[in-house]
Amino acid sequence: MEFEEYKNSLQSRFSKLKKHLLLSNQKTFIQRIDSPLDDKKAWLNSLAQTITSRTLEMFTDEDEMLLYEKFRAMILELDSLTTISKTDIDEKNEDVIGVKIDTFFSTINPKIVRVPKNKGQEIEQLKTAMKKKLGNDRTSNIAAVLNLLKELLQ
Incomplete structure (x- = not known):
């Protein structure tokens, strides 16, 4: 693939991204992808530097x-953020989280979870209660939470 083709391909790939919601490093990377530089080396260098x-x-x-x-x-x-960007997000009233769990043993389709902002306190209390139930083994804790999440998503 020639330089202009892959540059245009990346620009097109992320054109629907809600750029104002990106983290600063992601925003900078997208700005570099979208830069008008038409010198291959300068453009690639700007991406690498980011x-x-x-x-x-x-x-x-x-x-x-x-x-x-x-x-x-x-x-x-x-x-992943482009996929989330395709949903209609009410930025004032909700947070949107994309969830994808890959496993060889079951099929779990990617989900978009909408979290009402007015439920923040309730969610924080639930998180605190769950943390108190976890043990000292980090791997076991992660596995338990992931298994619960899998159940909730199916």
Whole structure:
């Protein structure tokens, strides 16, 4: 794929993203994707610098692997947020959370969960009560919460 094609492809891929709701690092990354730079090296350098805080000229072999991993993670985050952006969100009255759990043993379709902002105190109390019930083993705690979440989502 040529430079203009993949640049246009990324711009198109994230065009429906609700940019004003992004975290600052995500917002900066999208701004760099959308930049009018038509020099391939300068454009790629701006993306790399956003993700790694280093210019391509300063890269080592390890930095290249780090860039690949962080770039992939950023794209996956933005893809998920693009999916959420397609829903109609009442920003004043609700928070919207995308939930996706992958497992080999059961099918759980991705869900969009709408959380009314006026239920914040009730949710915080429930979270506090649940935390008190958890044990000391972090892995067991995560597994228990995920299993409960799976049950609630099915």
